[in-house]
Amino acid sequence: MSRTKRTIRKEVKYNSDEWEKMIFLSKKSGKNPAAYIREKAVSGKIMRLDLESMLMNASYDDNSACIDINSVAKNVNTEKAVYLKDVEEAEKGIELLEDYVHNQLRTPVFKEVTEAWL
Numbered sequence: 798m799s800r801t802k803r804t805i806r807k808e809v810k811y812n813s814d815e816w817e818k819m820i821f822l823s824k825k826s827g828k829n830p831a832a833y834i835r836e837k838a839v840s841g842k843i844m845r846l847d848l849e850s851m852l853m854n855a856s857y858d859d860n861s862a863c864i865d866i867n868s869v870a871k872n873v874n875t876e877k878a879v880y881l882k883d884v885e886e887a888e889k890g891i892e893l894l895e896d897y898v899h900n901q902l903r904t905p906v907f908k909e910v911t912e913a914w915l
Contacts, residue, residue, distance in 0.1 A: 809834070844907040862897065865890030 811819060823833035869887045873879055 843910040862893035
């Protein structure tokens, strides 16, 4: 079995908890830490948050909740007073946000980063 000469050296920094986990996992795998880290870096899975699929089916009422809340903030800052209509608009915006959070937000989706991403 021929050994490949490794000539490129890169520094990786860990906090103490990360390093303890790395040592534990490398021992569990039966490899020394360098071999374990190298294998994971080259062959391990790297996941990224897939915002497209999370947001694809979510509609947000044309941002009306944000518009309502921003309108209230503008009126309060301009008038230096809070009126009943401001409170009602803020409540409407909060209800729209609550509906969005409860009924339209999706569980985060992660996809593996592969050479196709390059």
